[in-house]
Amino acid sequence: MSSSVRMCIVCRGRFPQKSLLRLQYQNSKLQAFKGFGRSFYVCQNCQNTPKLDDCIIKVCRLDKKHKETIKSALKEIFLYG
Numbered sequence: 001m002s003s004s005v006r007m008c009i010v011c012r013g014r015f016p017q018k019s020l021l022r023l024q025y026q027n028s029k030l031q032a033f034k035g036f037g038r039s040f041y042v043c044q045n046c047q048n049t050p051k052l053d054d055c056i057i058k059v060c061r062l063d064k065k066h067k068e069t070i071k072s073a074l075k076e077i078f079l080y081g
């Protein structure tokens with residue numbers, strides 16, 4: 001159903017919600033979506049793209065100085081998420 005289709009923040013492609021990784025930036029931390037608050041989606045292809053951290057910085061309106069923090073948070077999410 002179209003209601004469960006969401007846009008990937010990196011490639012802007014539309015995909016079924018269930019196939020997307022849902023993340024959020026909350027309390028100065030990037031994490032897997034916890035069930036409430038603002039969130040965004042990343043498709044499976046884009047989970048490996050080197051520009052993923054840049055896209056997250058843009059979407060969350062963060063300063064570029066957070067890039068390394070975002071990168072390590074992404075590693076954790078992909079390992080344990």
Ligand SMILES: [Zn+2]
Pocket residue numbers: 008009010011012013042043044045046
């Ligand atoms: Zn994508």
